[in-house]
Amino acid sequence: MEQLIIKGGNPLRGEVNISGAKNAALAILPAVILSEGISTIENLPYIEDIKHLVEILENLGAKCNFKDKHTLVIDSTNIEKYRAVYGSVKKIRASYYLLGALLGRFKNAEVAMPGGCNFGQRPVDQHIKGFKALGAVADLKNGMNKLKADKLIGTNIYLDVISVGATINIMLAATKAQGVTIIENAAKEPHVVDTANFLNMMGANIKGAGTDVIRIIGVEKLHGVRYTIIPDQIEAGTYMIAAAITKGSVTVKNIIPKHMDPLTAKLIEMNCIVEEGDDYIKVTAPEKLYATNIKTMVYPGFPTDLQPQITTIVACSHGTGIITENVWENRFQYVNELKRLGFNITVEGRVAVTKGPVNLMGAEVFAHDLRAGAALVLAGLASVGTTTISNAKQIYRGYENIEGKLRVLGADIEKV
Numbered sequence: 418m419e420q421l422i423i424k425g426g427n428p429l430r431g432e433v434n435i436s437g438a439k440n441a442a443l444a445i446l447p448a449v450i451l452s453e454g455i456s457t458i459e460n461l462p463y464i465e466d467i468k469h470l471v472e473i474l475e476n477l478g479a480k481c482n483f484k485d486k487h488t489l490v491i492d493s494t495n496i497e498k499y500r501a502v503y504g505s506v507k508k509i510r511a512s513y514y515l516l517g518a519l520l521g522r523f524k525n526a527e528v529a530m531p532g533g534c535n536f537g538q539r540p541v542d543q544h545i546k547g548f549k550a551l552g553a554v555a556d557l558k559n560g561m562n563k564l565k566a567d568k569l570i571g572t573n574i575y576l577d578v579i580s581v582g583a584t585i586n587i588m589l590a591a592t593k594a595q596g597v598t599i600i601e602n603a604a605k606e607p608h609v610v611d612t613a614n615f616l617n618m619m620g621a622n623i624k625g626a627g628t629d630v631i632r633i634i635g636v637e638k639l640h641g642v643r644y645t646i647i648p649d650q651i652e653a654g655t656y657m658i659a660a661a662i663t664k665g666s667v668t669v670k671n672i673i674p675k676h677m678d679p680l681t682a683k684l685i686e687m688n689c690i691v692e693e694g695d696d697y698i699k700v701t702a703p704e705k706l707y708a709t710n711i712k713t714m715v716y717p718g719f720p721t722d723l724q725p726q727i728t729t730i731v732a733c734s735h736g737t738g739i740i741t742e743n744v745w746e747n748r749f750q751y752v753n754e755l756k757r758l759g760f761n762i763t764v765e766g767r768v769a770v771t772k773g774p775v776n777l778m779g780a781e782v783f784a785h786d787l788r789a790g791a792a793l794v795l796a797g798l799a800s801v802g803t804t805t806i807s808n809a810k811q812i813y814r815g816y817e818n819i820e821g822k823l824r825v826l827g828a829d830i831e832k833v
């Protein structure tokens with residue numbers, strides 16, 4: 418089992434380059450299925466989830482060729498299969514995007530129930546509602562989601578909950594439906610916009626991505642393109658917090674500062690100095706950090722995927738902080754692990770209350786999921802002594818070369 422071993426206490430200093438956005442890449446690669454031709458995808462993050470997805474695409478018949486770690490050439494011309502089985506699909510949540518993409522291309526899709534991080538119920542009812550509205554018959558049997566349609570016809574779809582996955586999945590299928598599809602109450606996350614931009618470059622006709630109404634006029638054919646994925650908002654945020662929690666000063670480069678607004682505002686509230694350029698943000702820690710309150714929300718609210726990381730820094734700060742998780746029903750599992758290092762956090766349902774400052778001492782901990790693992794890395798960096806994080810493979814699902822990037826900033830961290 419992979420472990421990360423951190424000897425804490427070093428302030429991080431210097432510059433770090435942010436990789437491409439995991440959650441955009443996980444939608445854009447399946448979107449290639451809708452096209453016939455050769456696409457080149459640049460700025461792909463070199464992380465486990467992407468490697469699994471590429472394996473799935475190859476099994477479906479796509480020809481995938483990494484030109485370098487971050488550039489993938491995919492020929493989707495000869496994809497013939499529309500069935501993706503449990504083996505590789507179970508490893509990633511985003512395998513649900515295969516449903517929308519395969520349905521769009523073949524009017525048929527058979528995809529095993531997805532895997533991914535476990536933080537409570539993760540229903541796909543809104544995805545299925547959308548596919549049915551477009552004319553598909555849906556069936557869940559023996560762990561396989563099956564979709565079939567004679568033809569897909571554009572229609573109005575109102576999402577009962579704002580869902581990133583359902584918004585993108587419906588957009589994928591509707592791209593090749595006949596007529597106009599309107600998605601109301603759509604998610605506005607940067608990766609929704611990036612996926613729409615990618616589809617449009619391939620020849621789709623999508624307007625309104627980034628607002629809560631998306632209008633898609635179906636097209637018959639999509640072609641291959643060259644496309645560069647946006648930078649990862651969550652990886653960037655994790656390094657911004659790392660700078661502050663270690664009492665350091667770090668320039669986080671190759672990012673879209675606008676995407677960081679909810680975190681930037683909170684770090685400033687906590688007393689950090691934050692300087693913004695066109696494509697970078699520099700975070701410098703103050704003498705004293707003050708606790709604050711956080712409520713996670715859909716974009717442009719505070720992202721749930723930075724909740725474990727912000728909870729960790731709020732909990733080391735002076736005063737009481739209240740963190741409310743509004744997106745996932747059970748995303749505080751990592752708190753028990755943080756407590757092993759000396760954190761004072763109590764959780765009641767979707768609310769965590771932190772009291773600081775605390776004296777943190779390294780300990781052995783377990784990464785239950787990806788962002789929980791990132792929080793433990795931050796906690797280890799801020800603690801005295803050694804922290805050993807087991808099940809570190811969770812962290813590598815979403816953070817490219819985390820130990821290498823942190824070492825350049827002065828951290829004492831090792832992967833074993």
Ligand code: EPU
Pocket residue numbers: 440443510511534538539540541542543544545578579580581582583604721722744745746787788815
């Ligand atoms: N929901 C439903 N029905 C659905 C879909 C969602 O009730 O059909 C509910 C969920 O239970 C949840 C809320 O809607 O309470 C939001 O879920 P959403 O569909 O937006 O989440 P997702 O698409 O499954 C993506 C990211 C997650 C991130 C969420 C929220 C990917 C591959 N995953 O998940 O990222 O937490 O959006 O922003 O894009 C991560 O990267 O660590 C991660 C978990």
